[in-house]
Amino acid sequence: MSETKVLALVGSLRADSINRKLIEAVQAQAPEGVTVEIAEGLGNVPFYNEDIDGDAAPAAVAALREQVANADRVLFVTPEYNGSTPAVLANAIDWISRPFGAGAIKDKPVAVVGTAVGQYGGQWAHNDTRKSAGVAGGKVVEDIELSHAYAWGSDPSQDAETVAKFSDAVAKLVAADEVVVPA
Structure with missing residues (x-):
């Protein structure tokens, strides 16, 4: 059996992040x-700017893209900030989506989970991140x-x-055969 890398x-960049603790x-x-790995250094990734992309992309961007490219599955674990996806995660998605049509995330099975202090647990952010x-x-x-x-x-x-619910989500992501891109 081969190893599946998630x-x-x-x-959340917060040192005491409950989402990080969960994962x-x-x-x-x-x-x-x-194997579940946590992408490190998201706080060092500059805001997406096409002027600094390409062969001259910053080292933090190259490292993120390499981590995503080397993974079998990607799991976004996120709180909700002001009713939506935290900027650090939206920015990471911008970088790993490029170059257009051939980014590191292309065709990778992905899922979005997380926790938030609100009564809905971050549903809006999770929906936005899925999209x-x-x-x-x-x-x-x-x-x-x-x-x-x-x-x-x-x-x-x-x-x-x-923790068992989050572990089950990882197991489902690993086992997923048919995945769809939302319309």
Whole structure:
């Protein structure tokens, strides 16, 4: 059995990010044959600018593109900022979508999950991220929807049931054969 590599892009740069904690908990119990890696350095990726793209793209961009290109699957793990996708994640998607039609995300199965402090768990951000990832060329696994509402004062990464739900989402992403790009 070959190893399946899932690359997680976390939409929060905060040191104490609950989304990062969740994916770290999932990493620790990844199914056999699955490696979950977290993309590092998203905070070092400059805002997308076509003037600095191409052969002269910054090192942080080249590293991100290489991480995505080397992954079998991409998992976006994100909170919701002001009702939408955090800028750091939208920016990462912009960079990995280029060059147009041949970006690192092209034809990669992707899913979007996460938690947020609101009562809906970041659903708007997750929907926006799915749309953006699909437009960028990723193959969105539509039946993976996990928007965990975060209760103030608790840590979902310490809750076995919550971590199991996120681990199940990773397993579904790995097992996904048929994926569709949203219209």
